[in-house]
Structure formats: structure tokens, C-alpha cells
Amino acid sequence: MRVLAVNDISCVGKCSLTVALPVLSACGVTCDILPTALLSTHTGGFTGYTFLPLDDEMNKIADHWETLGLKYDLIYSGYLGSRAQIAFVKDIKRRFLKEGGTFVVDPVLGDNFTFYKGFDEAFAAEMLSLCAEADYILPNETESYLLTGTRDFSAALEKLSAVCPHPVITGAKAEDGYYIYFGDRGEQRMPIPCVEGSFHGAGDVFASAFCGCLMRGLILERALSLTAQFCYRAILRTQKEVTDRKYGLNYEREIFPFLQSLEAEARQ
Numbered sequence: 001m002r003v004l005a006v007n008d009i010s011c012v013g014k015c016s017l018t019v020a021l022p023v024l025s026a027c028g029v030t031c032d033i034l035p036t037a038l039l040s041t042h043t044g045g046f047t048g049y050t051f052l053p054l055d056d057e058m059n060k061i062a063d064h065w066e067t068l069g070l071k072y073d074l075i076y077s078g079y080l081g082s083r084a085q086i087a088f089v090k091d092i093k094r095r096f097l098k099e100g101g102t103f104v105v106d107p108v109l110g111d112n113f114t115f116y117k118g119f120d121e122a123f124a125a126e127m128l129s130l131c132a133e134a135d136y137i138l139p140n141e142t143e144s145y146l147l148t149g150t151r152d153f154s155a156a157l158e159k160l161s162a163v164c165p166h167p168v169i170t171g172a173k174a175e176d177g178y179y180i181y182f183g184d185r186g187e188q189r190m191p192i193p194c195v196e197g198s199f200h201g202a203g204d205v206f207a208s209a210f211c212g213c214l215m216r217g218l219i220l221e222r223a224l225s226l227t228a229q230f231c232y233r234a235i236l237r238t239q240k241e242v243t244d245r246k247y248g249l250n251y252e253r254e255i256f257p258f259l260q261s262l263e264a265e266a267r268q
């Protein structure tokens, strides 16, 4: 199985490609990368970070790949730095996704009900148009709100279902705990263990592990369950080890138990 991760390289802060590569490789799938930008750190909680968009390079990389005839079983897109990059990812999907392949979009927009730096309503509208081309989308509760304009998860899921066949709203805080809302057969929701507050990079660990589970043949519900458990354990460890949250999840030592459960259920 061959995956293409389209995401930035944040050198410090454990998110995007620095998470996708180790997690997907550990899952036993080849992970190629298309870097969208190079940053000294991610943009959440750091100041003075450097940011180099890689649009020109992305074009050249894609043109070279075409000469190699590369095709992917799954393309996973994450942080995109501009509306032009969103348009470019649509083109990447058209050129490099295998017939019948899977397109997963993590519509990275914000957290704590606010946009990440540099994003706004127009950007969210463009992201929604990318979601419309995806098989699976993985908004967190903030992104679900920014994409649909509603904080009601059932209503948001309904709106997202009209756009994409398998919307998944992660870390949704309801009255009685946290849930994953997903909608491939009407509305479903799965209770998940969760820790109060936001942990930077958790969405990227989730998306990467989820793609790994799909590539190993797990059905949606099992992929979500194993992935949620992995993220929860990584969050607990991060909390226990009292690392500054902006440096990301301490997920590394949770990879092994995650893989044990994955291998027990994998069908390919």
C-alpha cells in the first residue's frame, strides 16, 4: 500500500509530516510526502516562526512524478497554507490517486473555536470545496463549526454528509462526554475517552493513524476506535509527563500498543 501525505514540514512541534511519516510507516505502509511549506515551528502557540511556502517546488515535484507514473492507494491532505494550495491539491488528487483510491482530507483550520493564524472565512469556504472531493474528512469540533456555521454536531454532520460520503467529527464535546460523530450510515456517534482541553498535534496523530488503519483494511468504525485509543493514550502520557503542549503529543511510546491492536485486526 502506498500513501501520499500532502502537508507541511514544521521542524519543531510534532505535527504534519513529522507525524505522518513515522506513524504511517509504523503501520506498515509506504508514505511518500509532498511538503506544502517549511516552517521552523508550527503556528499554534509559537511566535517568530519562519514560513516558506513551497508552491513552485510542489509543481516541479508533481511534474517529475508524472514521468515516473506514480499512483497512490490513498492521498491524505492536511495543513495547506493558501487557497492556491487547496486548488493544487485537487489537481494532485486528479493526477496521482489510483482509480478507486481513497482521498482523506483533514481540513486544518483551527482549534478552540478560532482560526489558526492566517486563515479566515474565505479560506474555510475553499477548504469546504476540497472536502467535497474527499472520501473521508476529519474536522475537529472547531473545524466542523468553521465549515458549517453550527456548533450542533448532528446538524453539522448532516451538512457535511451532503458534501462528503464519510464525514468524521473528532473530539466532539457533548453534554455527557466526548464523541466521534461519523455519518456513513446515517448519524452515528462513538463515545471516546478524552482529556479536557486541547493538545496540539492531536489531530495530525489522529489523521495519520486513521489513514494507516484504513490502509490495513479496517472498517471505518474499527479504524476510528483504534485511532481514538492511540490518541487518548498519547494525550494521557503528554499530560503525565507535563510537556509544554505546544511541542505536540508524546505519542512515540504508544505506537507499539497501537500496532499490536492494529496487527490483530488488519486484513491486508
Ligand code: PXL
Pocket (backbone or CB within 6 Å): 008, 010, 015, 016, 039, 041, 042, 043, 044, 079, 108, 116, 200, 201, 203, 204
Ligand atoms: O496541527 C495542525 C497544524 C499543522 N501545520 C501547521 C500548523 C498547525 C496548527 O497550528 O500551524 C503549520
